[in-house]
Amino acid sequence: MTPIEAKKIIERVDSIPLYLHAYAFHLNMRKERILPNDLLEIAKKNLLTGVKIHVEDGETRSLCRMNDEQLKAFGEKAKNYGLDLKIETSSSASEAIDKAVDIALKTQASSVRFYPRYEGHLQDVLEKVRVDIQYIKQQYEKTGLRFVIEQHEDLKSHELNSLVEEANFPNFSLLFDFGNMFNANELPLDAFNNMKNNITQVHLKDAVKVSEGKGFGHRAILSGEGDVPVKELLKQLICLGNDKPQIESFGLEEEVDYYAPAFRFYDEGDNPWIPYRGASETPMPIEGLDARLEKEIKDAMNQISFIRNIAQELKEEAKRELNM
Template identity: 45%
Template structure:
């Protein structure tokens, strides 16, 4: 058993500091059984940002993302209303939206929608499209400018409006921590509004720009997390804070404790999994500058945040980008499934040493 625990700690201990390494749990039979159950039921989604170059500079269509997810035996897609330019969901007629929804249904895939706003006009539009497509799950995040205290008031008002819409149309909204707000601030907002259809979306790297550590951010948001964006990140020290650059998840360039976060997120929820979708959001070459500062005031000024975008990386032609994006996406699928398999194998070994089986 000590050998199995050592292998487990080595696997999920990558990129953890000494304090976090000391918090790695013991792989008990109970934890092993739960881990196996969660891995066997994990729902992996393709994320449109992984193919952003093909959506922006190529001819990628939402149905192409569905086909990609189907080919790789994923469970659904997460897609922004703007992905695909003139071919995007936001530019489609009602009949075209129904065609995309029908294609997803034929393939047995779920669709989750995303917008980069909490403003009423934007929210009303995504709800209109969600109802046409019979979509239940919508990602949002705020992009307000002003003192933090004022931003928090505006976001709280927006969340209360989202709660009304969620009840009215049987929807679920997921507020993503997106570099400008800290995880504790988001948790406070969700706790204050206190609505069962409002959740957090946990991104593997966005807390870096808010001067948070990944595991601290996860612990702050844990009671509220319903969806996850997985990716690899190179942490960049910038002035009085940190930026990040997207890299291949699990590569030597990835500074995140991705295996530890995945394991922790899988275990959320008592009788059933709390996370309904782990979206594979490989963001190779994406850059996000420092947003919050380590020595900021108690009520700091929050600057306006543009929507995320990634241009054509230096040294790559447009044609090369379009060719390589699907390879980067497959790289993440392969890495994630290999990691899940290694975790499951260790859990099985732990049960064998306890004289039990995974079916107990």
Template identity: 40%
Template sequence: MHEYPIESSLESMSFMQCIQNRFSALLSHNAGAPEQWPVPELTPAIAAKLLERLDSLRLFGHAYPFLTSLTSGQHRLIDLLDFAWRHELDGVCIHLLDGEERSLSRMSDDELRTVADRARMLGLTIHLEISSTQKADVDHVVEIAHVMGVQNVRVYSRYEGRLSQVMDSIETDLRYLAQLAERYDLYFDFEQHEELKSGEIATLLRRISHPRLNALFDFGNMINAGEQPLQALHILAPHIRQVHMKGVRIVPEEQGFGHYGVLQGSDEDNLPSARMLFELLMLGKQAPQVIAFILEQENHYIAPAFRMVNEESDPYIPYREMSETPLPPGYAVEQMMANEERWAINQITYVRGVLQELRILAECILKTSAGLACHSC
């Protein structure tokens, strides 16, 4: 695109206002009251930082959007790697149990190395995930990570009991994780997974205060804990190292809020996805704080309220099963498998569209501030 000088300062101001209006419209969507969540001004300094972050962003795929195909079809984890490569992603996140009989947890060391070698050949990074912080489960994922040469592991707790007791149990587990992280050159990221509020997780991480122990921020799980997305993000921000992105329809319940998985960016999606994506990109003063933005499309996932609005000061936390997406009413397994890849591609398209809009606006701000015309408004 040719660059032409802007003829007057008034014209420059008009361009800048047009860009800011577009930026505000993008970041205001589903964000809530403007007086509570005002959109920042897209200054040249912020635009320059945003462009740097966009250039270094690492976009990952996830096995969960393909769970039916991995469990009931012929899809293998190697196919997941090939999908990520075809769509120019930077890596994939794989739960140890994804695929059941064909999961990483059932593979021999040689089979694990085959998956890891395929990822390296394709230039992909693998992150592992488990749904526990208990010693036996953690020791198992550490063994697999060692065989595969993986450094990053997502965990979350599923304890039952009074919140104070649950917090004590998790703290004990996290101290053990910190020891393993140092011993085996690993990083563990604790996900807010519906049962704990962001402030409770932040409290645990501050108590441990270990550089290899951080948080994974999920776009929608705070809803079930009685929090709002931007509120939860701001509380957990100092600790966030990985991110699960998805679309959510918020479902009011009698004493709380549940969520239903929808296509990210669709009309049903109630989340301020663009705002969260921008704020997460900007975390970190000198270098990006978030190392992986993970595409975890969870269409038709059902998650009822977990924390109640009228709960007591030390509420009882019930046991939580691992996440799964049941077949929607009227769906056959074959139909679900046929749709999974299409839904995953839909999310890639949406997220890259938001990232491209952010890039265009940042570039326009820098050009306009330098006295050059930008024709995107």
């Protein structure tokens, strides 16, 4: 840790913007045992900055099933609790973006996350994504919403950088997920260093790298038990930005048992085929459902403590560096 990093850590670590992420409760929300309003209660109780929620989280009780009055009430409840809302959708196509933006505006959310899910040769996929980004820019640049594209397992860091930098769209940036770059055949720290100038949001999780031929999949695991250098990444993310923090949200996305296959490979060439992928989903257990749902909640709560403990470790290291 350098003196400059130590100073930033001490100034920022006690106020890093931690967000409850709905995917940490994915199985419970699929069974409708935890619903969007419950996330607000959990975030408030744990003194978090906000909530990141997918438009479909909660099935029949999800945001995309709410009417205008219900969306407004949800947004007002978040506001009364002092919580920021960030909306997520699993597509870059115009129809999905339109719906997510509509929900974001009606709930007074601050941003919309998306990721592309196109099949085809890489250069064709990138061109489709560029068209989608320009649609977002033309339609919604003046709404005040910020938009983030997540590196979601199939695109490499330099490709994502290019998408952001070519867009000429000030309210458009990258969301960095701690585990997703394994699938694009990149290591988390390498990908972070490539993308760090364009990252504004983060998904915190741990994962094990799964060797698959000439590439890697990943399986999410309890934070602290995987192959992701969580502490080093957290330190560097906190330190991004000179005059003020660059990262506006750290999403607590514990997602034990989530699996994603390899998408990019060592010998793929410069225009590989990108296969179609569905939206993220963790398999529902066949047996022991109640115990698994309880464990999911416990894991999510433990991640909050885990990240806060690491943050305090960084603070103590920073104090030692500065002889405080």
